[in-house]
Amino acid sequence: MDKNCKNESRRDFLKKSTALAALAAASPALVKAGENDERIAALFEKIPLNLEINGKAYSLTVEPRVTLLDLLREQLHLTGTKKGCDYGQCGACTVHVNGKRINSCLSLAVMNEGKKITTIEGLADGDKLHPMQDAFIKHDGFQCGYCTPGQIMSALACINEGHANSRDEIREFMSGNICRCGAYPNIVDAVLEVKKGGQSS
Amino acid sequence: MINFEYIRASSVKAAVDALAKNPTGKFIAGGTNLIDLMKRGVTAPTRLIDINDLPLKQVEETTDGINIGALAINSEVSENELIKNNFPLLSMAFAAGASAQLRNMATVGGNMMQRTRCSYFYDTTMPCNKRQPGSGCGALQGHNRMHAIFGASDKCIAVHPSDMCVALAALNATVSISGPKGNRKIPFTDFHRLPEDKPELDNTLQKGEIITGVLIPKNNFNKNHYLKIRDRASYAFALISVAAALEMDVDTIKKVNIAMGGVAHKPWRMTEAEKFLVGKKATRENFSKAAELAMKSAKGYGHNNFKLKMAPIAITESLMIATGIV
Structure with missing residues (x-):
């Protein structure tokens, strides 16, 4: 690699090249819009975005196309939230927005202006794990662990919503979180235990 | 992106x-x-x-029914007491759709506007008249297990994937629309359309229009059920779903509305079966006869032929569960 390029990460390079690719792909529409430079500028404008993540206020700028998931992982390096399918089918990216669980891969970051986000990083109190995290460890609610942050965020919401009253109800309301290792029975055990302990986030 | x-x-x-x-x-x-x-x-x-940010999130009682804003969130409508008590069929349909996370995001208007989940529509390397008019239909001779058995055309055999819409079709809802030319209302069953030779159009919304809400008229349906048959127990699109709403006078059917999902380009109302059942007793035999009538225009495309057998059983079953004679 050229010495001068050392400071430019592969990620930055990719960002730039995809912006150029987008410009090329969008060119027919843009030729017309090109009559108005303001519109081209608007297309690539980074939008100011204020949100609160795990109790901390952030003032950011993002491209419109950046999802909440990519903002968390790529821009803020909160990599606890996982990217599984990136199409809303697996639940690995589950976070809480204003207390409600959502798939962060299907939410544009800019659509979350002024909202309060909680990710898996926001659960523990220093070194003291959240009771749901403890319960997942105690009941062996995972093998590879990739789906676990999403499972835990979803499990907390499941209890808060009042949908953790039986094993069947938990299974139904946790169906948006896929575990390819098949730790489901243990996940249900963990959720039930926290529910019975009357503990939630 | x-x-x-x-x-x-x-x-x-x-x-x-x-x-x-x-x-x-x-x-x-x-x-x-x-x-x-x-x-x-x-x-x-x-x-x-x-x-x-638009002020379209309401779920409010009106003199003749209930008014749901286009931006009301699926999970909130589903768990709303007014809806649970007066329109349990709608609550059941919501609960059967997607996952808890997606229901926390999806809106009523967005649910209506969702596109088919036909894999040929999604795969940009495949022909699809809906995605690219004139390119052909990959599903017609391809893997069409999920596809339509009613009202399809040789241009498109995709199905509309919504559960909510099936219930709203059964409940005779009305859609409120706003656009450059003003406001209008249309029956819910006229909102989505059949593919015919323009499968690129999912619905009858005109250029520049926006859905502002849905109105559901009051009803006396005291027996309701939303039956959804899918490949796994939860979080999957319907192979077949049946929304059944009945107004019973002891064991006689005074009024019945039935709609099916997963079988057509739009929620499929079964008016002939409904007419047959009015005034009859709620029995398995009558429900089966109604289901037979409902299936008259059905057509399979190969992989989905199993739906021709499954659909009448699902109709009968949903009516039986609704009326409590299982």
Whole structure:
């Protein structure tokens, strides 16, 4: 690699090249819009975005196309939230927005202006794990662990919503979180235990 | 995802104006389907108009029914006491759809606007008349296990994937629409359309229009059931679903509305079966006869032939569960 390029990460390079690719792909529409430079500028404008993540206020700028998931992982390096399918089918990216669980891969970051986000990083109190995290460890609610942050965020919401009253109800309301290792029975055990302990986030 | 211009609309008029200024733009509400389609390159709007700030989130009782705003969230409508008590069929349909996370994002209007989940529509390397008019239909001779058995054309055999819409069709809902030419209302069953030779059009919304809400008239349906048959116990699109709402006078059917999902390009009302059942007793035999009538125009395309057997059983079963004679 050229010495001068050392400071430019592969990620930055990719960002730039995809912006150029987008410009090329969008060119027919843009030729017309090109009559108005303001519109081209608007297309690539980074939008100011204020949100609160795990109790901390952030003032950011993002491209419109950046999802909440990519903002968390790529821009803020909160990599606890996982990217599984990136199409809303697996639940690995589950976070809480204003207390409600959502798939962060299907939410544009800019659509979350002024909202309060909680990710898996926001659960523990220093070194003291959240009771749901403890319960997942105690009941062996995972093998590879990739789906676990999403499972835990979803499990907390499941209890808060009042949908953790039986094993069947938990299974139904946790169906948006896929575990390819098949730790489901243990996940249900963990959720039930926290529910019975009357503990939630 | 190809980048786009993002703007927030503060009123219905501002949203309609913003779309009129950019015909290749789209409204975005929950985004659960649109962002998915944009990531896959199925659609690439040059402008997204965020309508989440519009005051269309209400679920309120009116003199003749209930008025649900287009931006009401699926999970909130589903668990709303008014809905649970007066329109349990709608609550059941919501609960059967998607996952808890997606229901927390998806709006009522967005649910109506979601596109088919036909894999040929999603796969941009395949022909699809809905995605690219004139390119052909990959499903017609292809893997069509999930596809339509009613009202399809040789241009498209895709199905509409919604559960909510099936219940709203059964409940005789009305859609409120706003657009450059003013406001209008249409019956819910006229909102979605059959593919015919224009499968690129999912619905009858005109250029520049926006859904503002849904009205459901009061009813006396005291027996309701939403039966959904799918490949796994939860979080899957319907192979077949049946929304059944009955007004019973002891064991005689005074009124019955039935709609099916997963079988057509739109929620499929079964008016002939409904007519047959009015005034009859709630028995397995009558329900089976009604189901037979409902299946008269059904047609399979190969992999989905099993639906021809499954559908009448599902209709009968849903009516039996609703009336409690199982």
